[in-house]
């Protein structure tokens with residue numbers, strides 16, 4: 001299990017204050033998610049690509065991710081062009097594709113990919129734990145933050161436990177297939193994983209007691225806004241604001 | 253209670269897990285005593301109850317019979333053990349259970365914060381401790397990215413951060429490479445803490461401890477030296 | 486391949502974990518050969534790579550270099566190892582990782598079911614095997630609630646249920662009491678299986694095996710007898 | 719079962735976010751600080767379980783397991799699933815920020831529903847009854863999720879109707895699969911560690 005895939009790097013975006021990145025990502029995502037005018041979407045794609053370049057991430061890695069993300073979009077391409085009313089473009093047997101339908105799915109595709117790329121460039125470049133600390137500073141409930149921290153902390157531990165049990169199954173000639181034996185065995189594997197997690201949670205509770213835990217958690221991380229953070233924040237807000245005006249004000 | 257020097261005194265303690273299908277109790281009328289300054293090695297085969305013994309001592313399990321006297325006071329209820337846990341530091345057998353905070357600094361500071369220190373004080377204690385253990389480079393590392401040996405050392409740091417008077421270490425050397433074991437020996441022998449170590453590693457025990465007990469059949473028995481304990485591993 | 490009697494042949498196998506920050510590979514150009522009927526003991530200090538070697542042999546890890554030839558065929562891909570896993574049974578070092586079904590009977594029957602046996606056949610094999618190991622009372626026990634020693638024996642049963650030609654045992658005696666160790670010696674010596682045992686327990690090895698190898702510095706070397714291998718544990 | 723960014727209309731996004739916020743608030747209220755580690759470790763376990771590829775005919779699917787998660791975690795299913803999806807969004811870029819609310823609700827609401835519908839009855843002493851209910855629980859959790867997902871799409875636009883219908887139908891085999899897995903898994907838990915299913919009731 002790889003966590004923080006894109007987080008190792010030393011670009012401007014990697015070093016940027018995570019609070020700035022989170023706020024920028026939020027505004028950008030929301031604007032793009034509700035926008036539909038071509039100019040605004042074009043600007044969104046340009047902004048995302050610019051971020052990607054600044055973050056200096058491996059293009060190959062990013063494309064691989066996008067491939068997986070676009071499965072749902074691909075599914076929509078199979079339907080929407082034919083079910084969205086409008087001017088007929090071409091026919092496939094009984095199905096008629098409309099111009100508006102194609103434009104609509106294309107729009108969705110652009111929006112979806114623009115947001116995902118921006119999220120990779122902005123949020124992917126921060127270790128997930130740092131994001132958690134930043135969210136804490138942005139007033140996300142602390143219970144939620146600690147839930148996130150504990151979950152991330154034990155993700156690998158449990159994944160390794162899973163790997164070992166899975167290896168035990170493999171060496172006993174287990175070959176998954178579409179049959180009850182497979183489903184039963186995998187269900188047992190999951191059951192065992194849950195039971196072991198439950199026991200581990202109990203041991204963690206004891207370890208916490210031993211260190212004087214009495215129901216309070218603390219967040220220790222502090223961030224300092226540097227000048228560059230402010231500058232980048234302003235730039236990104238101006239761009240996002242520009243996109244919003246392309247959508248709602250200009251050329252109305 | 254009668255002797256001020258005795259700091260841990262388990263008197264005829266018995267314990268069995270209900271869940272255990274084999275009805276035999278894990279510990280049976282066990283007596284175990286540690287005096288200030290003792291450096292105790294505890295040897296016993298897997299499943300003999302070393303971890304159970306330590307958990308009883310810390311109040312994480314309740315004995316079915318017998319008394320647990322720590323620092324001259326009989327300890328029975330959860331709140332009796334609060335003081336025990338401040339003064340006795342337990343290093344868990346599995347570091348993954350012990351390092352539960354996202355970053356090393358937060359994990360080490362967790363104890364001091366719970367003891368009522370302010371954020372700044374806790375952070376100061378953490379920095380100082382990590383420096384004294386030559387672990388300062390780890391301060392901002394993420395706990396889930398540490399190797400097994402690193403996890404062990406940081407776990408020890410989290411325990412030491414509470415400035416305990418007694419250390420109880422549950423198989424501290426499992427999975428450690430030789431260098432880390434050396435470092436651990438160094439840290440322990442250069443401290444002047446009272447400690448109890450359960451370990452299968454005889455070499456390690458003979459270098460760090462001078463009083464040896466054997467745990468088996470639900471009882472502990474003192475042995476004059478480590479070689480008087482039959483090879484168990 | 487040239488000698489029909491050789492059933493396991495590792496040729497110049499190297500392996501290192503990527504995650505390992507110390508770049509030194511665990512196994513380095515290692516050669517290891519087992520012939521039908523061999524009863525091999527493998528000794529090496531903690532971390533020398535015994536477990537790694539066994540996992541390579543079973544196809545759970547891929548060597549960075551070298552060839553793994555088992556039953557006369559070169560094994561490279563997942564599907565090459567399917568046959569290997571049917572004929573070589575591996576007992577994991579940690580029995581906690583080997584049992585995952587709710588009851589002992591289901592766990593023992595898991596292997597035979599994978600080999601295409603019907604439910605009835607698998608149950609029959611399970612009963613018979615448990616009886617022959619004098620473990621019949623365990624049939625309906627929950628694997629999760631077994632003690633360490635019991636888990637070991639049942640794990641061995643799950644492996645034997647696949648009727649392997651070769652057994653590979655990774656430290657089978659850790660955590661076992663003397664009676665259970667005796668029982669294991671009995672089971673092994675009365676079988677006429679080929680087997681390879683990694684263990685720190687010299688006494689056990691000298692009773693069950695007659696060919697001794699030492700693993701260290703990434704290589705295995707044959708030794709004339711067990712006392713020619715320096716005390717490691 | 720994730721809806722990508724950029725698909726849903728603003729009203730659906732807002733409704734999803736609001737409902738999820740309410741559910742998460744409820745879940746957090748019922749989960750005091752002492753319970754966080756337990757909920758988190760189980761969340762991590764469910765996360766790992768959802769990565770398992772389960773063969774289904776010529777292809778394979780990932781399990782959703784929200785029915786089982788509901789039984790084990792009760793209202794804590796909301797924060798647990800929110801954290802799980804946030805992690806997926808950041809680690810694998812599945813789902814996203816603006817859809818986090820809708821996606822969480824799609825999975826967590828059926829989980830909580832299952833907790834109320836089946837929480838007690840799946841622990842029935844009668845094994846036949848327990849198994850059947852466990853199957854129904856696993857099956858219907860996915861069914862409800864698929865229906866919610868379809869509803870999100872259809873509320874976004876009439877033109878999604880066809881796609882939504884196909885989506886629900888395509889999930890039918892997954893529903894059977896989930897039913898089976900949850901039934902087996904529950905049988906395991908009832909035998910080995912029934913306390914695990916009691917977590918919710920203690921928390922409730």
Ligand SMILES: Nc1ncnc2c1ncn2[C@@H]1O[C@H](COP(=O)(O)OP(=O)(O)OP(=O)(O)O)[C@@H](O)[C@H]1O
Nearest residue numbers: 269271272278297298299300301302303304632633
């Ligand atoms: N939570 C539990 N429920 C039931 N039985 C338990 C539990 N924990 C331990 N046991 C059993 O109690 C006995 C003593 O276990 P304990 O972990 O104290 O031994 P140990 O000496 O620490 O062993 P090891 O060297 O393996 O760490 C074992 O037989 C074990 O199976």
Ligand SMILES: Nc1ncnc2c1ncn2[C@@H]1O[C@H](COP(=O)(O)OP(=O)(O)OP(=O)(O)O)[C@@H](O)[C@H]1O
Nearest residue numbers: 502504505511529530531532533534535536537538
């Ligand atoms: N998953 C892993 N990732 C990285 N390094 C590993 C991993 N597993 C083992 N190692 C390292 O590889 C080396 C060999 O480990 P291995 O478990 O094979 O040794 P061993 O001889 O079986 O030891 P032991 O007697 O403790 O079982 C050790 O240094 C260990 O730290």
Ligand SMILES: [Mg+2]
Nearest residue numbers: 302303345422
């Ligand atoms: Mg122990």
Ligand SMILES: [Mg+2]
Nearest residue numbers: 535536578655
């Ligand atoms: Mg090993």
